[in-house]
Amino acid sequence: MFISKEKKEKISEQILAYLYSVNPKPVFISNIAKEIARDEEFIKNLLLDLKKNKFVIEIKKNSKGINYIKRSRWKLTDEVYQAYKSKQILT
DSSP states (O other), rough: OOOOOHHHHHHHHHHHHHHHTTTSOOEEEEHHHHTTTTHHHHHHHHHHHHHHHHHHEEBBBBBSSSSSSSOOEEEEEEHHHHHHHHHHHHH
């Protein structure tokens, strides 16, 4: 199935809005997928695109500093968080 670029951008916006709502807590892909009702692999691809564009940060270690083997957590970059925060104040 083909998803248009416009729809991918809207879903990416939903991801960013969810990450903003839970900030500063980093979350797993499964949590994001469950929240916005999308497939985990699809969400992972969108997150990787957002990472390339420096919207999100991938965290590959747990709170004890041990590397995750197959998982990672995601959160907004500080710059994106501040931009969202300033938009929220204006509206």
